[in-house]
Amino acid sequence: MTKNGVVFKNLRAYRDAFGLSQLEAARLHAVSQITWSRWERHVRTPSPKTAKRIAKSTGVPIEILLGIALLLLAFFFDDHFGSCL
Numbered sequence: 001m002t003k004n005g006v007v008f009k010n011l012r013a014y015r016d017a018f019g020l021s022q023l024e025a026a027r028l029h030a031v032s033q034i035t036w037s038r039w040e041r042h043v044r045t046p047s048p049k050t051a052k053r054i055a056k057s058t059g060v061p062i063e064i065l066l067g068i069a070l071l072l073l074a075f076f077f078d079d080h081f082g083s084c085l
Contacts, residue, residue: 009067
């Protein structure tokens with residue numbers, strides 16, 4: 001994992017949702033299929049600049065690609081509504 005990289009927890013889900021193979025997704029984002037595969041397997045991570053570029057080009061918020069949006073929502077609801085949910 002690179003020092004300044006980010007972990008895409010939902011990168012595979014994004015690719016599956018758009019019906020893309022790893023090769024297609026890699027070509028779409030100007031990286032090799034091996035690089036894309038390594039990102040999905042968390043062997044390597046894209047740089048923050050690349051992560052922002054992927055989020056912008058896909059229209060998927062970076063928080064969703066990073067897998068933190070649901071976590072943030074869970075904290076929000078727990079803090080504001082407690083155990084009533």
